[in-house]
Amino acid sequence: MVMPLSPLMTVALDYLGIDHTVDAAYVRKLNTWQLEAAREHVFMHPGSALMTWVEKTRPPTSP
Numbered sequence: 001m002v003m004p005l006s007p008l009m010t011v012a013l014d015y016l017g018i019d020h021t022v023d024a025a026y027v028r029k030l031n032t033w034q035l036e037a038a039r040e041h042v043f044m045h046p047g048s049a050l051m052t053w054v055e056k057t058r059p060p061t062s063p
Contacts, residue, residue, distance in 0.1 A: 002030055004034075010030065032057060035054060035058050038058065042054055042058060
């Protein structure tokens, strides 16, 4: 399970028990996975510049 806590921090549940820093490309990959897995809603900070990316990346919802 991966969950963002802030724009600069994400928590991931694993058995390693270590802190790990990831690069921007991996952050984009994590964000894309979460966006694609969203069933109904995607939340972001009001006024976020990510809306264009979300609309382009998120698969269409089923009726």
